[in-house]
Amino acid sequence: MDELILHPLAYARRIRGMTRADLAREICAAAERRGLRSGTDKSRVRKWETGVTPDKDSRTYIADVFKIPRKDALTRDWPHWLPGADERVIPLGPDSAVPALREALRAAMDPLDRRNFLTFSGSALTALATSWATSDTQPLAQAMNGGTVDEDLVTMLEETSPQLNRLATEQRQHAVILLDAHLSTVVNLIRHGRHTPVIAQRLHTMAASLSQTVAWNRFDQGLHTAAAKLWIAGLHSAHANGDRDMGAALLGDLAYQASWRGYPQTAAGILERALTRTSHPTARSLLQLRLARAHAAQGDTRATHAAITVAEKSLAAASGRPVPAWCSWMSEADLAVDTGQCLLDLGETRRAHQLIREGQNLLPPSRDKTRGVFLTYQAKSHLDLAEPELAAAAALKSLELAQRIGAPRCVQLVRDLIPRFEEHPGAQGIPELLERAAA
Incomplete structure (x- = not known):
């Protein structure tokens, strides 16, 4: 199996010739050397290698086994301090876009890429964001290889690609192959075509x-x-074009993924750099809101409220420029719900519940996937308020919506709440929810 698709813990033990049972024994021995006990067995190691995060003590014992400083295990994001966890990120440069696009296409078409962990370390992603924030672009050169790229073909792609991008989630699930093909076509034209700098841009x-x-x-x-x-x-392509707002958008997406995967410190580091060189108020509002979510996940109340305040002011700011397409959907509904989610993380449950409900009411019908995510936030807020019946109703709506539009991520959000629903087996709506979630 390709080592790049292994979980870093699996990779670390394999390069040392260790089985899961071997690693479990070594962890128990590390605990004994500290005068403590660990209940680690090969089953628990398997869970860690498929997405479960070890507790603080277990991370300390794992660090002992691999002779890694204890402070790394406690201060750096799991599992990125493990040996071999860093995968090389292609650095930004005048000729970096094509290799990055080729590598991305290979990964996108790889049916084995089904692991629930990041292959890039937080330090590698933050370094990439720093490079983007501190480097300038160079003019695109005229490409002289291959056949001439027909301008009519480029125009056709420019007209159809946004139409595919704008499809609602329920329809986009049927157009995945078309989107993949459009991207592959564009990459091939960049790689093999003869084109002017304007066409390249x-x-x-x-x-x-x-x-x-x-x-x-x-x-x-x-x-x-x-x-x-x-x-x-x-x-890389946005950097080649000198499009700072689009570059910030892509860094913002990487940060969103880091937060989603449970690495808010990495997310905050990326967003802080992205914010240094983006200028449109709506773009800045979205990035500040994501920064607030990262701070809230770390329990930093002051930084969270500061970022929310900037997000509010930026969204309200007038701008003579068109809103970039990638954040044109950003609205008061997003601001309300994500602020509510921040407050949930900080334990301000009542106010959080009110904001999430307000945001739900503001959301337009066209944004069903977002509605599904918001409904899970609403369900969680009801659970926090000891209102299991209302929580079940929201979760069931989210699940039905996600299954209809083909949004597995939203389905998983609901399933992640199931253990909390199982604490209230007799509450209205919960038996139906448990049955639908198990299907």
Whole structure:
């Protein structure tokens, strides 16, 4: 099996010739050396290698086994401090877009890429964001290889690609192959075509936008390695064009993924760099809101409220420029619900519940996937308020919606709440929810 699709813990033990049972014994021995006990067995190691995060003590014992400083295990994101966890990120440069796009396409078409963990370390992603924030682009050169790229073909792709990008989630699930094909076509034209710098710029604009859309498709399917590589590839194309707002968008998506996977510190580091070189108020509002979510997940109340305040002011700010397409959907509904989710993380449940409900009411019918996510937030807020019946109703609506539009990520959000619903087996709606979630 390709080592790049192994979980870093599996990779670390395999390069040392260790089975899961071997590693479990070594962890127990590390605990005994500290005068403590660990109940680790090969089954628990398997869970860690398929997405479960070890507790603080277990991470300390694992660090002992691999001779890694204890502070790394306690201060760096799991599992990125493990040996071999870093995968090389292609650095930004004048000729970096094509290799990044080729690597992203390979990952996107790889049926084995079904692991629920990131293959890039937080430090590698933050370094990429720092490079983007501190480097300048160079003019695109005229490509002299291959056949001449027909301008009519480029125009046709420019007209059809946005139509595919704008499809509602329920329809986009039927157009995945078309989106993949459009991206592949654009990449091949960049790689093999003879084109002027102006045509190259138009192609890279499409490559960045299509990479973003295809990445979100892979992310929704749980294919996190492919999603990350596609967002990174889009960043390279945006950088080649000098499109700072689009570059910030792609970094913002990488940060969103990091938060989703439970690495808010990495997300905050990426977003802080993305915010240094994006200027449109709506774009800044969205990035500040994601930064607030990352701070809230870390329990930083002051930083969370500061970012929310900036997000509110930025969204309300007038701008003579058109809103970038990638954040044109950003609205008061998103601000309300994500602020509510921040407050949930900070324990401000009543106010959080009110904001989430308000945001739900503001959301237009066209954004069903977002509605499904918001409904799970609403369900969680009802659970926090000891209102299991209302929570079940919201969760069931989310589940039905997600299954109808083909949104596995939303389905998983509901399933993640099931253990909390199982604490209230007699409450109205919960037996039906448990049955639907198990189907």
